[in-house]
Amino acid sequence: xxxxxxxxxxxxxxxxxxxxxxxxxxxxxxxxxxxxxxxxxxxxxxxxxxxxxxxxxxxxxxxxxxxxxxxxxxxxxxxxxxxxxxxxxxxxxxxxxxxxxxxxxxxxxxxxxxxxxxxxxxxxxxxxxxxxxxxxxxxxxxxxxxxxxxxxxxxxxxxxxxxxxxxxxxxxxxxxxxxxxxxxxxxxxxxxxxxxxxxxxxxxxxxxxxxxxxxxxxxxxxxxxxxxxxxxxxxxxxxxxxxxxxxxxxxxxxxxxxxxxxxxxxxxxxxxxxxxxxxxxxxxxxxxxxxxxxxxxxxxxxxxxxxxxxxxxxxxxxxxxxxxxxxxxxxxxxxxxxxxxxxxxxxxxxxxxxxxxxxxxxxxxxxxxxxxxxxxxxxxxxxxxxxxxxxxxxxxxxxxxxxxxxxxxxxxxxxxxxxxxxxxxxxxxxxxxxxxxxxxxxxxxxxxxxxxxxxxxxxxxxxxxxxxxxxxxxxxxxxxxxxxxxxxxxx
Numbered sequence: 049x050x051x052x053x054x055x056x057x058x059x060x061x062x063x064x065x066x067x068x069x070x071x072x073x074x075x076x077x078x079x080x081x082x083x084x085x086x087x088x089x090x091x092x093x094x095x096x097x098x099x100x101x102x103x104x105x106x107x108x109x110x111x112x113x114x115x116x117x118x119x120x121x122x123x124x125x126x127x128x129x130x131x132x133x134x135x136x137x138x139x140x141x142x143x144x145x146x147x148x149x150x151x152x153x154x155x156x157x158x159x160x161x162x163x164x165x166x167x168x169x170x171x172x173x174x175x176x177x178x179x180x181x182x183x184x185x186x187x188x189x190x191x192x193x194x195x196x197x198x199x200x201x202x203x204x205x206x207x208x209x210x211x212x213x214x215x216x217x218x219x220x221x222x223x224x225x226x227x228x229x230x231x232x233x234x235x236x237x238x239x240x241x242x243x244x245x246x247x248x249x250x251x252x253x254x255x256x257x258x259x260x261x262x263x264x265x266x267x268x269x270x271x272x273x274x275x276x277x278x279x280x281x282x283x284x285x286x287x288x289x290x291x292x293x294x295x296x297x298x299x300x301x302x303x304x305x306x307x308x309x310x311x312x313x314x315x316x317x318x319x320x321x322x323x324x325x326x327x328x329x330x331x332x333x334x335x336x337x338x339x340x341x342x343x344x345x346x347x348x349x350x351x352x353x354x355x356x357x358x359x360x361x362x363x364x365x366x367x368x369x370x371x372x373x374x375x376x377x378x379x380x381x382x383x384x385x386x387x388x389x390x391x392x393x394x395x396x397x398x399x400x401x402x403x404x405x406x407x408x409x410x411x412x413x414x415x416x417x418x419x420x421x422x423x424x425x426x427x428x429x430x431x432x433x434x435x436x437x438x439x440x441x442x443x444x445x446x447x448x449x450x451x452x453x454x455x456x457x458x459x460x461x462x463x464x465x466x467x468x469x470x471x472x473x474x475x476x477x478x479x480x481x482x483x484x485x486x487x488x489x490x491x492x493x494x495x496x497x498x499x500x501x502x503x504x505x506x507x508x509x510x511x512x513x514x515x516x517x518x519x520x521x522x523x524x525x526x527x528x529x530x531x532x533x534x535x536x537x538x539x
Contacts, residue, residue, distance in 0.1 A: 078201020121479030149231030414456025
């Protein structure tokens with residue numbers, strides 16, 4: 049008993065340290081975004097870049113993440129080695145930010161974001177890890193807390209910009225100013241991250257309590273599902289649902305990504321836990337077949353539309369604020385600081401509500417707010433006019449509404465996606481999901497940057513996408529449910 053207790057304590061410590069490292073990774077992602085975005089447009093202007101180049105640079109990171117995300121996810125699914133994926137990706141983050149610091153031309157700046165995007169691809173493996181080590185009941189809370197860590201980075205990132213803007217010195221042949229300083233600053237932070245991953249991140253494997261023979265499972269399960277639209281479940285995938293027979297323990301509590309579950313949860317019953325090498329044998333068609341169901345397509349559409357609209361508005365905000373409100377780097381940093389506070393509060397609210405409210409209801413609320421935000425921007429920001437105070441008020445309300453809806457849509461669609469797809473391929477699944485999001489973050493800035501002078505067209509298309517998504521979610525509402533919550537009994 050004492051030996052088991054000692055083993056449990058060691059496992060608990062490893063899981064806690066691992067979750068702390070994951071929290072720091074999300075934190076650095078938020079900081080990087082917040083310190084680079086407010087000055088990147090002026091950085092490009094100093095290199096004689098055209099306005100459309102802003103969209104290219106903002107899209108570059110997402111482009112490479114789109115390509116490598118599924119590969120990293122597949123790697124972690126096949127080997128069970130998330131740590132190696134993170135270490136490799138961090139080297140690309142370091143190299144990309146070092147290139148951003150050097151910034152010898154606009155094309156070199158574009159290349160720096162392409163390289164950094166490879167580092168962002170590890171997010172698929174991390175989301176897969178979080179999914180495997182959290183129960184379906186608390187999945188939304190776990191993911192909301194992880195995303196909240198990124199928002200903390202967005203919150204404190206502008207604070208770093210306050211002193212980075214005063215940098216004016218030489219490092220060898222390179223001049224450090226307010227434009228290049230964010231690059232060397234993030235390069236240093238990602239370098240410091242590597243020892244934490246090496247010594248504090250553990251690839252913990254859950255072992256089954258007893259062996260399980262898949263051939264002993266009845267092929268057909270049947271249960272009364274009420275209005276949820278699922279009566280028969282064949283194997284693990286039905287027409288509209290996946291019934292996953294893998295039950296994992298909790299790994300998060302109210303503190304930043306630290307474990308609250310008892311060690312008995314670690315040894316909870318796992319009826320089917322394929323070995324990593326078995327996961328790699330699944331063909332691509334097998335993996336994709338489970339991702340072509342109605343509810344999965346709807347959630348991937350939600351991922352695309354949300355990020356497309358978000359990045360398009362983010363691209364629009366800086367030039368619009370500069371043109372009509374005279375905002376410079378300090379005002380932009382303050383704006384992102386306030387948005388970070390609102391977003392952080394939003395994710396904490398989602399985390400709290402997720403304990404007592406279904407994911408799909410919170411998703412509907414988030415979509416409602418996003419629709420109101422897009423209507424506001426279409427009415428008041430497409431052709432700004434009036435006094436400075438009126439323009440400022442319209443601008444602030446539009447940004448506030450947009451940021452308000454994002455935590456609900458972002459966290460809920462990720463949580464639902466992890467529940468309706470197979471757990472044994474979560475790394476690949478999240479890689480594909482993030483690739484869809486990457487495509488959106490490529491097209492969003494390009495769309496906005498090319499239509500800054502045609503705001504009615506730009507915002508009108510965004511409004512149309514939101515309406516389409518809302519209709520899709522409404523028609524598929526009964527399928528957006530955790531299959532494990534259905535009372536399914538063997539026939």
